[in-house]
Amino acid sequence: MGYVELYTKLSELSPANRKAVMKFIDSLPKERQAKTKRVAGLAKGLIEMKEGFDDPIDFTKI
Template sequence: MTDIQLYTKLADLPTELKKRVSDYIDSLMAKDKTVNKPQKRIAGLGKGLISMKDNFNDPIEGFEDYLQ
């Protein structure tokens, strides 16, 4: 269901039902704290996953003409 479809359904509801929907959304968000609070990052989790080759700075074959 898209946001537009949901909004259309919500717009058609009577005021009392809109209030109940709003209260329900608030209760869902209160239960799921991860929606409101992003997790803290942990430094160093990627250590050792990337390595650089010894020949990284060597010229690339076929590009000699472009370096001048």
């Protein structure tokens, strides 16, 4: 949907509905900012590496 289509639909709304749309639009950036910072180390102890993970791969056995 382009800006022209959006403007056309918005101009066809009643003043009460325009206010509701404006309140909704104003609330959108707040939802994005409400995310909390990520905390390091939450998965500690949940992931295990198998023995020999870093060993070179022997392509003759594949």
